[in-house]
Amino acid sequence: MTLRVAVIGARGRIGSEAVRAVEAAPDLELVAALGRDSDLGELTGAGAEVAVELTHPDSVMRNLEFCAANGIHTVVGTTGWTPERIELLEGWLAASPGTGTLIAPNFSIGAVLTMQFAQQAAKYFESVEVVELHHNRKADAPSGTATRTAQLIAAARDAAGLPRQSDPTTHGLPGARGADVDGVPVHAVRLRGLLAHQEVLFGDTGETLTIRHDSLHHSCFMPGILLGVRRVTETPGLTFGLENFLDL
Ligand SMILES: NC(=O)C1=CN([C@@H]2O[C@H](COP(=O)(O)OP(=O)(O)OC[C@H]3O[C@@H](n4cnc5c(N)ncnc54)[C@H](OP(=O)(O)O)[C@@H]3O)[C@@H](O)[C@H]2O)C=CC1
Ligand SMILES: O=C(O)C1=N[C@H](C(=O)O)C[C@H](O)C1
Numbered sequence: 316m317t318l319r320v321a322v323i324g325a326r327g328r329i330g331s332e333a334v335r336a337v338e339a340a341p342d343l344e345l346v347a348a349l350g351r352d353s354d355l356g357e358l359t360g361a362g363a364e365v366a367v368e369l370t371h372p373d374s375v376m377r378n379l380e381f382c383a384a385n386g387i388h389t390v391v392g393t394t395g396w397t398p399e400r401i402e403l404l405e406g407w408l409a410a411s412p413g414t415g416t417l418i419a420p421n422f423s424i425g426a427v428l429t430m431q432f433a434q435q436a437a438k439y440f441e442s443v444e445v446v447e448l449h450h451n452r453k454a455d456a457p458s459g460t461a462t463r464t465a466q467l468i469a470a471a472r473d474a475a476g477l478p479r480q481s482d483p484t485t486h487g488l489p490g491a492r493g494a495d496v497d498g499v500p501v502h503a504v505r506l507r508g509l510l511a512h513q514e515v516l517f518g519d520t521g522e523t524l525t526i527r528h529d530s531l532h533h534s535c536f537m538p539g540i541l542l543g544v545r546r547v548t549e550t551p552g553l554t555f556g557l558e559n560f561l562d563l
Contacts (some may be wrong), residue, residue, distance in 0.1 A: 319344050320344065320363065321363035322348050323358075325350055326350050327370070328393060330370075333536075354479075357503035358385065365387065370391065386413070389415075390417065415554065419485055422538075425514065435471075437469075440524065443480065444516045445461050447511075449511050457502075542561075
């Protein structure tokens with residue numbers, strides 16, 4: 316028995332790679348590949364059991380509302396997650412018992428480990444900054460991965476009773492110290508030629524620690540997407556982060 320899978324955002328950078336990955340998986344069947352102009356009814360018409368959502372922060376909510384209402388499980392890579400959006404999604408899933416959604420800020424194993432290592436290091440260093448670097452066609456900044464990394468670092472520091480970090484910078488151009496994500500400065504670089512990269516910089520007396528991850532090709536996201544597709548059908552409700560499906 317194969318699992319019937321659809322990809323929404325099928326012509327995009329990651330979506331087109333996901334289409335190929337699903338087609339190549341013997342236990343999965345690609346039953347629909349939707350672009351911006353497609354009718355969401357194609358999902359139900361094709362009998363999709365799982366939809367992989369890889370579109371744009373402006374599109375993702377409408378697509379997920381439709382999927383939840385129709386009992387279609389979703390694996391979501393699209394960024395733009397706020398507490399308000401998560402609450403809305405949880406409401407749609409609550410009204411559709413048995414339906415599961417995985418939101419993964421990053422599907423690559425290296426990025427998931429980067430977040431875990433950063434969380435682990437967070438309480439040992441006074442200073443921490445996140446630098447994310449992406450291709451220049453990216454829709455948003457900071458990246459979903461950098462935002463999640465900073466949130467995890469901040470939570471680890473709060474749990475250890477560490478104060479929010481501060482420095483004596485009082486003069487300069489707005490933005491020079493990056494965006495403030497839960498007290499952690501996050502800097503975003505956009506450069507033609509890059510794909511997706513992140514450095515987490517830690518500093519304390521006489522030493523620094525740099526955790527760096529580089530995504531060099533969209534293929535690095537595929538094992539995570541396929542794992543999500545296979546696991547989400549047996550995981551009702553919202554799961555946030557691929558680490559929940561990994562044995563780390
Ligand atoms: N979690 C992860 O590991 C990863 C997440 N991402 C995220 O995935 C998202 C897509 O990234 P990327 O592929 O680079 O972006 P692209 O712009 O290359 O692709 C997005 C695609 O979605 C299409 N699209 C937009 N709205 C809709 C809609 N309502 N229905 C169907 N299709 C739609 C676009 O069509 P059109 O071109 O006509 O606008 C486009 O083909 C981003 O949020 C990105 O941050 C990316 C890589 C990894
Ligand atoms: O837009 C991208 O390319 C990526 N988006 C995700 C993010 O914002 O974190 C994941 C990865 O960084 C690639």
